[in-house]
Amino acid sequence: MSNHRGWVRVCHWLAAAAFLTLAVSGFLILMVHPRLYLGHAGNDLTPALLSLPISNNHRPDELHSRVIFTNVPGAPVTAERNYDIFNQNGWARSLHFLTAWILVAVGATYVAIGIVSGHIRSALLPRGRELAPRALLQDLKNHLRPAAGAIGTGPPYGLLQKLAYTSVMLVILPLMVATGLTMAPAVTASYPFLLDLFGGYQTARTIHFFGFASLVLFLLIHLAMVIATGFGRQLRAMTLGNQP
Amino acid sequence: MKQQRRMPRRVFIKGLASSAAGVLLAGCTRMDPPTYGNVLRMGDLFTYKAHRLLLPAHSLAREYDYSDISSVPAIGTTNPADPAKCGFFSDEYGPVYEQLLAKRFADWRLVVEGSVARPRAFSLDELRRMPSRTQITRHTCEEGWSAISQWTGVPLRAVLEAAGVHSSARFVQYYSYDDWADGIDMLDALHPQTILAYGMNGRDLPISHGAPLRLRVEKQLGYKSMKFLRRIVVTDYFDDNGSKGNIQNGWSWYAGI
Numbered sequence: 261m262s263n264h265r266g267w268v269r270v271c272h273w274l275a276a277a278a279f280l281t282l283a284v285s286g287f288l289i290l291m292v293h294p295r296l297y298l299g300h301a302g303n304d305l306t307p308a309l310l311s312l313p314i315s316n317n318h319r320p321d322e323l324h325s326r327v328i329f330t331n332v333p334g335a336p337v338t339a340e341r342n343y344d345i346f347n348q349n350g351w352a353r354s355l356h357f358l359t360a361w362i363l364v365a366v367g368a369t370y371v372a373i374g375i376v377s378g379h380i381r382s383a384l385l386p387r388g389r390e391l392a393p394r395a396l397l398q399d400l401k402n403h404l405r406p407a408a409g410a411i412g413t414g415p416p417y418g419l420l421q422k423l424a425y426t427s428v429m430l431v432i433l434p435l436m437v438a439t440g441l442t443m444a445p446a447v448t449a450s451y452p453f454l455l456d457l458f459g460g461y462q463t464a465r466t467i468h469f470f471g472f473a474s475l476v477l478f479l480l481i482h483l484a485m486v487i488a489t490g491f492g493r494q495l496r497a498m499t500l501g502n503q504p
Numbered sequence: 505m506k507q508q509r510r511m512p513r514r515v516f517i518k519g520l521a522s523s524a525a526g527v528l529l530a531g532c533t534r535m536d537p538p539t540y541g542n543v544l545r546m547g548d549l550f551t552y553k554a555h556r557l558l559l560p561a562h563s564l565a566r567e568y569d570y571s572d573i574s575s576v577p578a579i580g581t582t583n584p585a586d587p588a589k590c591g592f593f594s595d596e597y598g599p600v601y602e603q604l605l606a607k608r609f610a611d612w613r614l615v616v617e618g619s620v621a622r623p624r625a626f627s628l629d630e631l632r633r634m635p636s637r638t639q640i641t642r643h644t645c646e647e648g649w650s651a652i653s654q655w656t657g658v659p660l661r662a663v664l665e666a667a668g669v670h671s672s673a674r675f676v677q678y679y680s681y682d683d684w685a686d687g688i689d690m691l692d693a694l695h696p697q698t699i700l701a702y703g704m705n706g707r708d709l710p711i712s713h714g715a716p717l718r719l720r721v722e723k724q725l726g727y728k729s730m731k732f733l734r735r736i737v738v739t740d741y742f743d744d745n746g747s748k749g750n751i752q753n754g755w756s757w758y759a760g761i
Contacts, residue, residue, distance in 0.1 A: 293648030300568070300642055303649035305575035317647075323577065325712065329705040336575045336653075336705065340582040340712050342589055349646050350754035351544055357761055358547030445644050446555050446723045446760025449565040461642060461650050 263501045264414045265379070271370040272498055278363035279475065281355065286472055288352040291315040292345065296469055300460035305337060309466060317345040360440060367433060383415035384426050390419045403485070411489045413497030421485075428478050432471050439468040534742045535674060537757040545751060552758035556691070559760075565697055565722035568640045568652050573705060576643065576651035578712035581682035584732050594683035597734065601681040609716040614663075614700070618677070618738035621668030628702060628716050634658040634666070637699050645726040646759065655720050656703030661694045664738065672740045678719060681732040685745035687757070688721055688728065697722040700733065725759035 264272070294315050295308040302308065304318055311318060323339035330336075374380035389395070399419040417425070441447045442454040442464035458464040486494045496502075537552065539545035581592040585602035604612045609628055617623035638656040660676070676693040679685050692698055699720050702709055709715045714731025721728040727750075744751045751757050 289648065293645075295649075300572065301574035301650050301652045303575065303645075303651050304577050325582075327710060329573075329707070336573050338576050338578055338710065338712065341577050341579045342582060345647075347647065350756075353646060354544035354548050354756050357551055358544060361547065361550065443644075444761040445565060445642075445725060446559060449723045450559040450563040452563075452566050455566060461644060465648065 262412070262414045262416075264498055265377075266501070267370075267373050268379070269498055269501065271366055271373075274366045275363060275370070278359050278366060279479070281359040282363065283472065283476065285352045285356040285359065287314075288348050289356060290469065292317060292347045292349055294318065296466040297462035298459065298466065299462050300455070302462040304341065305339060315346050317347075319343060360437070363433075364437060367429070370429070383417060384422055384429075386419055386422045386426075390422075395419060413494055413502060424478060424481070428475065432474055432478075436468060436471045436475075439464040439471065443468070536742060537751060538742070538744055540751070545756070548756035548758055551756075551761055555758070555760050561691055562695075565641055568642065570640065570654070572652045573640060573654055574652045576653055576713075577649070578710070579645070579647075581680075581731065582712040584681040592682055594681070597681045597683050601732065605711070605715075612716055614717060614733060615735040616663060616667045616738075617736075619670045619673040619740050620664070620738050621670065622666075624667060626663065631658050631663070631700065631702060631717070634662050637696070638703075639697055639699070639720075639722070641697065641720070641722050643726050643729070654703075654705050655699060655701040656706075657699035657701035657717075657720065659696060660698045660700055660719070661696070663700060663736070664693065667738070669738055670740070673738045675739045675742055677737040677739055677743055677745065678730055678733055679735040679737070680730050681734050683748060684730065685748040686728060686730055686750060687739075687743060687745065688724070692721055692723060695721075695723065723760055725761075727755070728759050 290312070291314050294312040295302070295304075295318055296310040296312070297306065298309055304320060304323060322343050323341055326337055326339045328335050328337050371380070374384075396419060402418065403420055438454065439458060441451075442458050443461060448455050448461070454464070455461065458467060537545070537549055539549055581589070583589075584592075584594065584598055585605055587593045587598060612628055613625035614631065615623075615625045635658065636656055637659050638654060640652060640654045642650050642652050644650045664676070673690065675687050675689055677685060677687040688698070697720070700717050701714075701720050702717050704710065704713055709718060714733070717733045718731040719729050719733060743749075744757065746752060749757070
């Protein structure tokens with residue numbers, strides 16, 4: 261059983277604070293337009309892939325003065341929205357982007373030290389024989405009945421633990437950055453391949469939402485495991501390191 | 505005696521110099537959006553600087569096919585002459601817009617002034633006679649929705665060149681009939697896709713979308729593409745437009761993200 265290293269602890273709490281800020285501000289941004297689409301265009305006048313009941317901003321019956329642009333059947337229309345909506349994006353968007361800069365800086369620092377120190381290779385990446393179905397099943401069983409005190413606070417990590425940490429840090433978070441950048445009109449003007457890679461602005465926004473949902477799911481499981489294996493002990497280990 | 509007189513004078517001169525510098529910095533030499541000590545506005549400024557430093561300057565926003573044109577809602581001010589919509593009606597310019605609308609914008613003029621050699625006012629016909637550009641682009645709203653439309657108009661660059669922009673000019677400010685004010689830097693102002701649009705989807709710009717003339721800034725979010733234009737002012741310095749601009753209303757001036 262070993263300690264969490266000092267730089268891991270610092271990065272963990274900075275990233276945790278940044279993630280919570282991004283999650284809250286991101287949810288506020290989503291509340292302003294709680295509909296998700298595929299493709300490049302999507303709005304109150306087009307069908308949605310998913311409509312979330314988290315605000316009362318989508319009121320199609322209250323859109324007035326419908327005008328059809330051409331005489332072709334199924335032609336695009338416009339309509340006026342003259343009701344007030346919930347919108348805190350002035351500060352929520354700016355807070356989201358400021359925090360995103362911070363999380364990217366913390367993440368880049370973490371990965372740089374993680375590679376140089378060998379931490380990512382030795383503690384996080386699963387070894388070949390760990391991925392055998394039998395080992396996987398055994399690890400899953402261990403997770404369903406965790407014994408407080410029996411499980412360490414730092415590395416070595418279990419297999420599912422390794423898979424969870426690496427998929428969050430090396431797959432989902434980079435995907436969040438990439439889909440986030442795909443929503444920035446100045447960025448996609450310079451790098452239009454982003455629009456093609458994700459299938460459009462709205463598809464990128466939808467992927468960004470599912471990335472958020474999976475990160476929240478990870479957080480809930482992570483917290484459940486921390487509580488199951490000794491909340492105070494785990495918190496102390498990640499904050500102060502193990503006491504001698 | 506001598507010693508006693510020298511110190512205050514040095515302090516006085518120092519103070520004079522630093523306050524003069526302060527006035528200059530706060531006033532006519534300001535080149536960046538002010539943050540007013542607000543950490544969110546500092547983040548906005550950082551993003552703006554990062555984009556200007558890292559992103560290639562002359563790239564074009566994606567242009568779509570005619571078949572990609574989508575439905576599009578009209579939000580915010582949908583008619584500047586309508587006093588019923590609270591917060592979107594200007595006592596000063598609303599009635600003026602109503603008169604212009606009654607004569608189908610025959611008397612409407614776009615004033616172009618400021619740091620230009622030939623300040624002037626353009627009629628809609630004059631703008632229509634200038635070189636035009638038609639582009640099918642995506643309008644991306646800060647709210648999260650998007651729509652693809654075809655826009656026809658005169659490049660802002662052509663209008664600025666006709667007015668003879670001074671080489672010292674750095675920003676273009678614009679003002680609307682619903683009494684909002686905003687601005688963009690010269691990089692966006694001279695961008696080939698930045699147009700003053702009078703046509704939408706093959707017809708005249710509808711009132712709800714900013715008739716008779718709106719701006720299209722394709723590398724920024726929708727709120728920078730101001731509707732119902734009445735005046736353009738070229739400046740050598742940054743102007744946050746006070747209570748009518750984004751920053752003092754709690755929004756980012758730069759919206760490339």
